[in-house]
Amino acid sequence: MKYLNLSIKEINKLLKDKKIKPIDLVNEAIENIEKHKEYNAYITLNKEEAIKKAKELEDKEVDNLFFGIPIAIKDNIITKNLRTTCASHMLDNFIPPYNATVIEKIKEKNMIIIGKTNMDEFAMGSSSRTSYFGPPKNPWNKNKISGGTSGGSATTIASRDLPIALGSDTGGSIRQPSAYTGIVGLKPTYGRVSRYGLVAYASSFDQIGPMTRNVYENALLLETIVGHDEKDLTSSKRETEDFTRLIGKDIKNMKIAIPKFFVSDIVDKEIIEKINQTIEILKKNGAIVDYVDMKYIENTVTLYQIIAMGEASSNLARYDGIRYGFSYENPKDINDLYLKTRKEGFGEEVKQRIMVGSYILSGENAKIYYNKALSIRDDIKKEFSRIFENYDWIIGPTTTTTAYNLDDPMDDPSKAFMDDVLVIPANLAGLPGINIPIGFDKSNMPIGMHIIGNSFEEAKIYQLASLIEKELKLDLNPWKGEENE
Amino acid sequence: MSNYIPTIGVEVHVELKTKTKIFSPSTNGYGEMANSLTNEIDLGYPGTLPRLNEEVINLGIKAATILNCKIRKVMHFDRKNYFYPDISKNYQITQNRTPIGYDGYVEIEIDGEKKKVEIEEIHIEEDTCKSAHRGEKTLLDFNRAGVPLIEIVTKPCMTSSKEAKLYLEKLRELLTYGDISDCKIEEGSMRAEPNVSLRKNESDPFGTKVEIKNIGSISNVVAGIEKEIERQTKLYDKGEKIVPQTRRYDDKIGDTVLMRVKETGNDYRYFPEPDIPFVVLTDEQIEEVQKTIPMLPDERRKKYLELGVSETNTKKLIQNRNLSDFFNTIIDEKTNHQIASNLLLGDISAYLNKNEKTIDETTLNKERILELIKLMEGNKLSSKNLKEILDSILETNSKIEEIIKEKGIQNITDDNKIIEIVKKIINENEESVTDYKNGHDRAIKYLMGQVMKETKGTINPKIAMEILKEELDK
Numbered sequence: 001m002k003y004l005n006l007s008i009k010e011i012n013k014l015l016k017d018k019k020i021k022p023i024d025l026v027n028e029a030i031e032n033i034e035k036h037k038e039y040n041a042y043i044t045l046n047k048e049e050a051i052k053k054a055k056e057l058e059d060k061e062v063d064n065l066f067f068g069i070p071i072a073i074k075d076n077i078i079t080k081n082l083r084t085t086c087a088s089h090m091l092d093n094f095i096p097p098y099n100a101t102v103i104e105k106i107k108e109k110n111m112i113i114i115g116k117t118n119m120d121e122f123a124m125g126s127s128s129r130t131s132y133f134g135p136p137k138n139p140w141n142k143n144k145i146s147g148g149t150s151g152g153s154a155t156t157i158a159s160r161d162l163p164i165a166l167g168s169d170t171g172g173s174i175r176q177p178s179a180y181t182g183i184v185g186l187k188p189t190y191g192r193v194s195r196y197g198l199v200a201y202a203s204s205f206d207q208i209g210p211m212t213r214n215v216y217e218n219a220l221l222l223e224t225i226v227g228h229d230e231k232d233l234t235s236s237k238r239e240t241e242d243f244t245r246l247i248g249k250d251i252k253n254m255k256i257a258i259p260k261f262f263v264s265d266i267v268d269k270e271i272i273e274k275i276n277q278t279i280e281i282l283k284k285n286g287a288i289v290d291y292v293d294m295k296y297i298e299n300t301v302t303l304y305q306i307i308a309m310g311e312a313s314s315n316l317a318r319y320d321g322i323r324y325g326f327s328y329e330n331p332k333d334i335n336d337l338y339l340k341t342r343k344e345g346f347g348e349e350v351k352q353r354i355m356v357g358s359y360i361l362s363g364e365n366a367k368i369y370y371n372k373a374l375s376i377r378d379d380i381k382k383e384f385s386r387i388f389e390n391y392d393w394i395i396g397p398t399t400t401t402t403a404y405n406l407d408d409p410m411d412d413p414s415k416a417f418m419d420d421v422l423v424i425p426a427n428l429a430g431l432p433g434i435n436i437p438i439g440f441d442k443s444n445m446p447i448g449m450h451i452i453g454n455s456f457e458e459a460k461i462y463q464l465a466s467l468i469e470k471e472l473k474l475d476l477n478p479w480k481g482e483e484n485e
Numbered sequence: 486m487s488n489y490i491p492t493i494g495v496e497v498h499v500e501l502k503t504k505t506k507i508f509s510p511s512t513n514g515y516g517e518m519a520n521s522l523t524n525e526i527d528l529g530y531p532g533t534l535p536r537l538n539e540e541v542i543n544l545g546i547k548a549a550t551i552l553n554c555k556i557r558k559v560m561h562f563d564r565k566n567y568f569y570p571d572i573s574k575n576y577q578i579t580q581n582r583t584p585i586g587y588d589g590y591v592e593i594e595i596d597g598e599k600k601k602v603e604i605e606e607i608h609i610e611e612d613t614c615k616s617a618h619r620g621e622k623t624l625l626d627f628n629r630a631g632v633p634l635i636e637i638v639t640k641p642c643m644t645s646s647k648e649a650k651l652y653l654e655k656l657r658e659l660l661t662y663g664d665i666s667d668c669k670i671e672e673g674s675m676r677a678e679p680n681v682s683l684r685k686n687e688s689d690p691f692g693t694k695v696e697i698k699n700i701g702s703i704s705n706v707v708a709g710i711e712k713e714i715e716r717q718t719k720l721y722d723k724g725e726k727i728v729p730q731t732r733r734y735d736d737k738i739g740d741t742v743l744m745r746v747k748e749t750g751n752d753y754r755y756f757p758e759p760d761i762p763f764v765v766l767t768d769e770q771i772e773e774v775q776k777t778i779p780m781l782p783d784e785r786r787k788k789y790l791e792l793g794v795s796e797t798n799t800k801k802l803i804q805n806r807n808l809s810d811f812f813n814t815i816i817d818e819k820t821n822h823q824i825a826s827n828l829l830l831g832d833i834s835a836y837l838n839k840n841e842k843t844i845d846e847t848t849l850n851k852e853r854i855l856e857l858i859k860l861m862e863g864n865k866l867s868s869k870n871l872k873e874i875l876d877s878i879l880e881t882n883s884k885i886e887e888i889i890k891e892k893g894i895q896n897i898t899d900d901n902k903i904i905e906i907v908k909k910i911i912n913e914n915e916e917s918v919t920d921y922k923n924g925h926d927r928a929i930k931y932l933m934g935q936v937m938k939e940t941k942g943t944i945n946p947k948i949a950m951e952i953l954k955e956e957l958d959k
Contacts, residue, residue, distance in 0.1 A: 195534060199531040203760050233537060234534075
């Protein structure tokens with residue numbers, strides 16, 4: 001019997017009725033993961049601890065929907081006593097003595113951490129191919145990328161290994177892999193989820209979010225991880241809310257904006273077609289859809305690069321071989337320790353971004369690039385606010401193409417950023433955004449739609465996403481008939 | 486004497502007296518086991534974020550107010566990026582662009598004239614860790630990492646080591662009185678780094694600046710500046726150029742030593758700290774903090790002198806913050822403040838020192854000291870008797886009058902009784918009386934001693950002396 005293919009609610013009922021035990025779920029998740037080992041979704045499996053935890057839970061009351069549910073955690077989220085590598089040689093021996101705030105929250109709900117998922121090194125990349133541990137593979141076609149940087153979490157959810165995972169999104173890193181693998185992934189409003197214990201890449205963008213098989217469970221999982229955290233000064237004072245409350249409500253006369261840039265010729269035709277079909281469905285449901293012009297939206301990648309790499313160059317300075325992580329042995333002196341540790345500990349992409357970021361902040365450049373980018377970032381926020389005065393949602397495709405081949409060249413340094421050109425604007429403005437699968441291309445690779453909501457209007461995003469999900473009724477299981485147990 | 490005009494500025498770092506560190510809940514403490522006052526934030530572990538200790542902001546407001554600075558109401562923190570083992574994140578969180586206070590001054594008095602030492606800015610930042618070199622190795626103690634600091638930067642506005650000394654003494658007095666820092670130079674909670682340059686004429690541009698670091702006392706600041714003026718004068722006299730550099734003061738050889746030559750364009754890649762939102766101060770918050778500023782030394786000085794306290798006592802009181810605070814509880818009372826200061830600085834201080842106590846740890850309070858002054862003023866208690874009952878006064882809550890009664894040491898205040906005793910002494914010491922009448926001043930002192938001996942010191946010596954003179958002159 002496969003329990004993990006049931007909905008969370010159904011699993012919860014079985015647990016409550018004592019028809020199954022948490023250990024059944026853990027065993028099934030581990031079996032799935034081992035079966036899909038070649039997809040390389042995990043860096044570290046938490047098998048023994050997960051089994052131990054499941055056994056402990058047998059004596060406890062099933063007190064919430066997520067009780068005993070196996071969850072996968074992106075490997076840049078700090079887990080106490082469980083190796084956290086950021087997919088980097090720099091941290092491949094790092095066992096943290098503390099928990100991220102989101103981990104405390106999921107532990108309170110007695111979810112069971114199954115393992116730490118693969119990703120781009122320090123969340124820098126767009127295909128998870130910068131991972132020190134090799135890339136995860138797309139369950140829809142193992143020659144293709146799963147996207148990035150939360151590629152491992154996307155892979156394991158798409159593979160139906162387990163129902164829920166956490167990812168992180170700095171410049172599209174939840175939504176883009178979700179689009180490539182056909183799952184639902186939300187980047188919450190900046191400040192919604194505590195960043196304490198999320199290994200920083202670009203502090204003013206980073207945000208943890210839920211990655212799930214469907215919209216409803218995404219909303220449920222979000223509810224468990226949000227809330228003010230005194231350990232993170234950038235976390236919002238807003239407390240948790242019922243994010244499912246608008247699901248099922250009609251969208252009649254509600255207004256949707258589509259920035260023209262989002263459906264311009266940078267996007268593959270097949271994707272535009274699917275978007276157009278979805279728009280027709282929305283119109284049929286009474287929504288008003290307008291195409292709008294938005295200032296600066298073509299330049300967001302450049303702005304993002306400047307600010308994110310500047311912040312990254314400083315955030316990653318702490319990896320120096322002194323207190324934790326990889327340390328070059330027998331250095332000549334302190335400078336030698338710094339140089340060799342960072343030369344050998346970091347991969348190429350990371351070093352490149354640190355160097356560019358250092359250059360951007362250096363001397364007069366800080367004024368020319370960084371400060372200017374910050375000021376245009378404010379203008380972009382205002383531009384989004386202007387749109388949201390008249391519209392409920394902004395939509396577009398999540399990606400310009402579907403997942404490409406794992407062996408496509410990686411020699412163009414800006415390619416990684418261009419993969420995220422449609423999702424980065426939401427990061428710059430700190431707005432919530434979701435990927436919702438809307439179909440497949442000719443080679444049966446998933447296509448996703450991106451919905452951006454106004455600040456803290458995640459519930460409204462779920463309203464629209466769930467309507468699309470219900471209308472399309474896609475079969476999003478990549479194994480279909482192949483795995484009939 | 487030097488033919489050059491020195492220009493001196495001083496940068497001072499003081500550690501703030503907070504319970505916890507600036508960006509983490511670790512204890513702010515000194516002298517504990519190495520690395521025992523640290524957590525993952527102080528050690529710069531991955532994924533950790535700074536919190537902001539509100540106490541630090543309040544002390545910043547207080548310092549800015551006390552140093553007559555303008556207060557910035559919207560400010561942010563910045564990252565100062567550099568690789569060095571003393572900073573766990575390899576960046577220091579500081580205030581580069583928006584210091585909390587700016588354009589202030591500290592007033593000093595030099596050779597009887599008042600001078601304002603101008604403060605360029607004061608900003609808040611985190612302290613670094615302490616490193617100790619053991620042979621080839623360096624040991625790191627992160628207890629100090631993240632201790633809140635304020636850095637106070639003067640304009641290059643001083644012209645002598647004496648001015649720098651007076652400025653530092655005044656600054657220390659103000660910051661201790663403001664409960665901002667304990668300013669212990671020897672423990673490193675106050676660190677002064679002067680910079681010195683020379684020029685020929687007032688109208689010339691400033692000369693090349695040399696900074697002096699690692700100075701362990703105010704007297705060494707003076708010595709360091711003097712030595713640096715000397716060194717630069719010699720170089721200029723020889724026609725040589727001054728290289729911009731950082732030197733340290735070596736106490737053992739009594740001279741400054743080169744630490745490093747300044748490289749041009751030190752690039753700290755400053756940018757606004759994205760983990761800490763802008764701090765916005767409201768007028769209410771500023772006012773609330775300002776209300777907590779105690780009476781400062783200058784005001785106390787003025788007030789005490791007005792109340793008739795001698796200059797020596799005024800100075801001594803202000804040097805002892807606890808006594809001065811206690812004294813302040815009676816400044817609005819009608820009493821003899823000189824007696825009060827004598828009591829506090831004399832017998833009471835001696836008692837406190839001997840018993841290693843502070844005045845707050847005794848039972849002495851406003852009412853009791855007023856009663857005590859009244860008794861002394863009314864000659865109901867002599868200072869000799871006071872010594873005998875001081876422990877009861879300071880350690881019990883009994884009324885002082887009752888303590889006196891209990892101990893049976895009531896003063897002889899009855900003039901007739903004193904006259905009787907004086908007459909008796911005169912009769913018993915005819916020789917001394919004759920000496921007195923022959924103009925030997927010493928004789929009256931001897932007679933007085935006999936009177937005091939007879940009364941076991943329970944009479945007011947002033948009154949006794951008057952009566953003795955009267956009787957002798959009869």
